Amino acid sequence: MxxxxxxxxxxxxxxxxxxxxxxxxxxxxxxxxxxxxxxxxxxxxxxxxxxxxxxxxxxxxxxxxxxxxxxxxxxxxxxxxxxxxxxxxxxxxxxxxxxxxxxxxxxxxxxxxxxxxxxxxxxxxxxxxxxxxxxxxxxxxxxxxxxxxxxxxxxxxxxxxxxxxxxxxxxxxxxxxxxxxxxxxxxxxxxxxxxKYNKTMKLPLTEDVTKLHSHLDKRTELASEALKNETTAHSYSSLAKATLTKIVIFNRRRVGEVSKIKLKNFLERDQSNTHEKRGLSDYEQKLCTYFERVELKGKRGRKVAVLLTPNMTKALNLLVEKREERGVPVENEYLFAIPNCLTYYRGHECLRKFADECGAQEPEYLRSTRLRKEMATTSQILNLKNNELDQLADFMGHDLAVHRQFYRLSEPTIQSAKISKILLALEKGMLHEVRGKSLEEIGDNTDDEEDTSEEEDAISDGDTPRVNSSQEVLDSDKNTSAPMGPSRNPKKRLAEHNGMV
Structure with a gap:
């Protein structure tokens, strides 16, 4: 040899x-x-x-x-x-x-x-x-x-x-x-x-995500101070891994996309802050100046972006400054480069490592795919408009049809929480009472309907309910989904009740 x-x-x-x-x-x-x-x-x-x-x-x-x-x-x-x-x-x-x-x-x-x-x-x-x-x-x-x-x-x-x-x-x-x-x-x-039958997809707990963010902030701060004082292999790798994981978690990006960010993509990012801000609120305009945006290649060659906070940008600038001193080859084109190699730090390994260290209750759920599903599920709960949903799907780097079919809240949750409302209404013969309502509105005033049904039973049995004031009668009429008497007019209903009393 x-x-x-x-x-x-x-x-x-x-x-x-x-x-x-x-x-x-x-x-x-x-x-x-x-x-x-x-x-x-x-x-x-x-x-x-x-x-x-x-x-x-x-x-x-x-x-x-x-x-x-x-x-x-x-x-x-x-x-x-x-x-x-x-x-x-x-x-x-x-x-x-x-x-x-x-x-x-x-x-x-x-x-x-x-x-x-x-x-x-x-x-x-x-x-x-x-x-x-x-x-x-x-x-x-x-x-x-x-x-x-x-x-x-x-x-x-x-x-x-x-x-x-x-x-x-x-x-x-x-x-x-x-x-x-x-x-x-x-x-x-x-x-x-x-x-895939009866296979549940559990999302990460909110408390665990918060713990992971706090742990990454501490690790990034400590590694940055250590790297500024002395450029060691441990401090450089710690800062690179923590920053890589922080970007993945914050942007809900695929780990492979962030891991393979090119150095030129970061250096050539738009730092002008001259965004078109017409039609934006004051809060949205401040966000435009707060975050920096880096474009990179995503799955199937799609152009996707990551948003960087000022702390992330400082950490990345420090890594770029110390590249040559830590022995990163000039030929290594990756932002999260490994010293003396032509490869990069693996995002999934970093995420798994920090998830185990942060003290999470369910660390195995803190994975990029599950975090992306959590974001898509949140968008469904927020009931975003079509154009807003398009923007979210484009940011996440996939087609809107894929977003709806694979990333939103799982079918078991939808069927148990939403569709079951219709089935219960059909079973009780109350479909006419929920006419014209959305799935979100059905069941919101269940307690009021139960109280109203008890009042109706009392009237039919000859036991007249006590009416303290006309305002109570008007309030009860507002909360009742079906008419209690022959008339739907609140004033006529008030007169009828006063006549009964």
Missing amino acids: RRCPFRSEDDKQKGRQKVLGLASELKAGHAKTSEEEVLRMLSHVHDDDVASIIRNDSCLLRFAESLYNKHGHDPSKHEYIRQKIRELGRLLQTLRKRSPDMTIEDALRPKNFLSLIKAVKETAGFDKKKNDYKTPSIALKLGHSLVKVNDIITCHALIAEDEDGIKSSKAFMKLYRAKWSEYVSHSALSTIADK
């Missing part, structure tokens, strides 16, 4: 396993046709039988190149690419139990379609008696990957003008569209849906 003439400067920091992985790639039969960057990425794959299968299958290497061309510029996506390749490698390993010389390209021939179905089911752990999968997501992912591999085969056949290859790939797609749902995806989707 020390004397290898082909060792690059980047390989000096790598270990023995890295060198052996590169050597395995170079020994593979199809390695010469692949790009060096792809081979280096695949050298991190766990060196086992599946890795050997991947290195020696031309279609899998082409698929890896295709994914690398799309996502390879982002190092954080390399693990995703390796995972997708290993899934197909496991499928090919299952296929070779029956046909030792099988390749992915052979598996996608129409004559091997049924064998491919059996291999996918076996890889995903299909139980024929129960008609469900142990890991249904694997079956669905393999279907999507096989379609992409077939597209790659089709493109190469078109370039080579291979008529037989073109016909074969088109025939496979015809079989896939006609039979894949019947044999694989329908059962997989049913298994996923069945696992």
Whole structure:
């Protein structure tokens, strides 16, 4: 390893396993046709039988190149690419139990379609008696990957003008569209849906969120003072982790989005404070000058933003100031960079760590997804207007339909608290009394209705209720949802009651 003439400067920091992985790639039969960057990425794959299968299958290497061309510029996506390749490698390993010389390209021939179905089911752990999968997501992912591999085969056949290859790939797609749902995806989707029955989604407690905010404020303050006095590795990492977690909690952002904020996004943020403030209240205008806004890339390439308080901005400026002193490489483009590395601090690890430290009653609920659901649930309770709901969904970085279907208050809560009001009214035959009311208004004056019904029973039995004053009669009329006598007019009702007394 020390004397290898082909060792690059980047390989000096790598270990023995890295060198052996590169050597395995170079020994593979199809390695010469692949790009060096792809081979280096695949050298991190766990060196086992599946890795050997991947290195020696031309279609899998082409698929890896295709994914690398799309996502390879982002190092954080390399693990995703390796995972997708290993899934197909496991499928090919299952296929070779029956046909030792099988390749992915052979598996996608129409004559091997049924064998491919059996291999996918076996890889995903299909139980024929129960008609469900142990890991249904694997079956669905393999279907999507096989379609992409077939597209790659089709493109190469078109370039080579291979008529037989073109016909074969088109025939496979015809079989896939006609039979894949019947044999694989329908059962997989049913298994996923069945696992969601009676599965509750608990939201974090308000007290726990408050404790976490207080704990993060203290940690940020202590770490900032320590970093100003002496630039140590511990103080730098403590401030970076606390600030990262604080931004995630405050903005209810996905941890991956905040973790991968680029340094240039923070430095190029708009600090002019020249917002268009016409139509805003005084309080809203003050908020515009209080917060700073940083735009970043969210899920599916959407542009999302985070709002920074003055304390967050001070902490981030201190981190940027101490980057070079703490040994953060110039090539590291992330704001929350790890010293002497090209990677960043992981938001989910930081959030889990601080949730356990803050003394929360239910620390396992303090996760970014649950906090985002809490925010969406609050928006439902506030009964926001459509345009306000659009703004909230856009800030959270997802479509309004996704916001309503997956992030709002869970169906069990809605059915138990809201829809049950209608069912009770139908059961008691009181539907006419709630006519024209919203779900929020139904049941708000239940006690008044019960008192009114007792008064009606007393009148019908000849036991006249005591009326102290005309104001009590008017008040009782206002609180009664159904008329007590022949007339709905309050003044006539007053005269009738006085006549009875």
